């Protein structure tokens with residue numbers, strides 16, 4: 001299966017992706033995670049990306065598209081994958097179409113994660129993440145057992161710089177301007193599957209499983 005998760009920053013894409021990975025074994029590709037890994041390692045790509053990410057801006061398409069193409073060219077992606085955080089602009093979506101065409105692959109569905117900006121702002125302010133393994137936490141409803149320490153790997157649990165309130169506002173603005181037009185782009189292709197994540201990811205996931213079954217994507 002080849003899947004795209006489309007939603008605002010903080011909409012819960014990462015949580016939903018990790019559940020879909022567990023259930024269907026889909027390879028999970030998060031461009032945000034790839035950038036963060038590069039920033040941590042101090043690579044040239046990471047240093048370039050950091051200047052944009054810290055401001056809540058998108059990393060330019062000229063950097064992002066090539067990076068994604070490298071990732072989906074890996075052998076583990078031959079039978080499909082799930083994109084989380086890509087595409088984020090119309091040129092990225094068009095570039096993806098071209099890459100898939102040359103690989104004789106096609107997108108099966110685009111999951112649109114629906115959630116209000118207000119709910120995002122309240123969730124993201126409590127969001128914390130392990131800087132080693134990427135496990136997500138929330139200070140209000142899913143804190144790590146020991147404050148600041150990851151339950152999974154023992155790594156440091158941090159508040160991402162780009163999850164700070166002023167950056168979140170900038171990221172939401174960027175989402176509405178640059179990424180929201182993709183909903184229309186994929187709607188016209190009949191690929192959108194809506195998932196309501198305002199209340200809980202359980203509801204969103206049950207809608208996704210039902211839509212997959214309905215579309216014959218799972219048996």
Ligand code: AMP
Nearest residue numbers: 009031032053057058059064085086088
């Ligand atoms: P995320 O974890 O998906 O919210 O991504 C964190 C940050 O990485 C974003 O705010 C962007 O600055 C950058 N980023 C991730 N994916 C992309 C993309 N497809 N295009 C441009 N920038 C991206």
